[in-house]
Amino acid sequence: MPIIQMNMLAGRTAEQKRAAVSAITDAVVATLGVKPEQVRILIHELGPEDFAVAGETAAMRGQKPPG
Amino acid sequence: MPIIQMNMLAGRTAEQKRAAVSAITDAVVATLGVKPEQVRILIHELGPEDFAVAGETAAMRGQKPPG
Amino acid sequence: MPIIQMNMLAGRTAEQKRAAVSAITDAVVATLGVKPEQVRILIHELGPEDFAVAGETAAMRGQKPPG
Amino acid sequence: MPIIQMNMLAGRTAEQKRAAVSAITDAVVATLGVKPEQVRILIHELGPEDFAVAGETAAMRGQKPPG
Amino acid sequence: MPIIQMNMLAGRTAEQKRAAVSAITDAVVATLGVKPEQVRILIHELGPEDFAVAGETAAMRGQKPPG
């Protein structure tokens, strides 16, 4: 622990994901006093019809995929 | 908030998803006194071997994909 | 299925929760063509220091508990 | 209930998933006093760039896919 | 991995939880070919107004707490 689940729109590159999990792990280690190897991160990617705000999906809102 | 995660078998159309997130958002706004833009919905789709009841997957139970 | 998890700030009454799960279930049944007894809803309540937007918790933002 | 979500690296066969959900269901029934049909299991599969330990993804660690 | 999240009604004893996580871990090790120390289990307990089937909470259905 901590075990972190990150939900985001699909489309990031491997490089972006690697940078993100590295930076998040550093942030958690620095603020919660845990060792890096205790930090696990799971990424769940969502398609443009699978995330909605105010009852409209990202596709409906014309939200472009990241990257 | 609320942030809502909906798990369901894969296979719904974009139209069905759009209708569902719209109706769920309305339901939450009407009953919990929040604004529509506070409501976020995430859909996670599952394959036929990735959901089980009573120890049997949907595929084993002969459950047909929706739609 | 669907199995729905709703995360929201703690503080709603039992009446509000009951109204919400009833309305959400109706919304799902009407739009996804499932039977009411297939719809399961789990509510996870969060304290004011356990939900953050833009790096600030609800408590920091002076967000009042619902209800 | 219980409703169980299992996150694991993608790559298991249908046979492995079926064996796993059957055995997990038996384990829950035997220890928690519920009926098999009350136990629901959801499997979420993760790609090699979507799971990280100590700030490194499975792909970075050279972790091979299961099976 | 696997990382397993189990949602269930609140009320089980520590002994029941310990028996459950031990048996589930054995089931996963036996069927998925992982080492015990790779298996992590998180239990989320839900109150009687926080779990609904068919639009009715456990409290409404007169469902008694486990144990």
Place this chain on the structure above:
Amino acid sequence: MPIIQMNMLAGRTAEQKRAAVSAITDAVVATLGVKPEQVRILIHELGPEDFAVAGETAAMRGQKPPG
């Protein structure tokens, strides 16, 4: 999005949680190119009998609460 759920043992102070969500948000903004207000973080705290590694709960392992 991203929407981040962090599971950790109960016992951190409000100050620790505030430092963590601030640092995680900065990490996500810096690496994924999103705006701070798009980042939502939910913290789920777990009791010592509600988290297990290798079939043993944190309480069984004599793991002390953080902080």
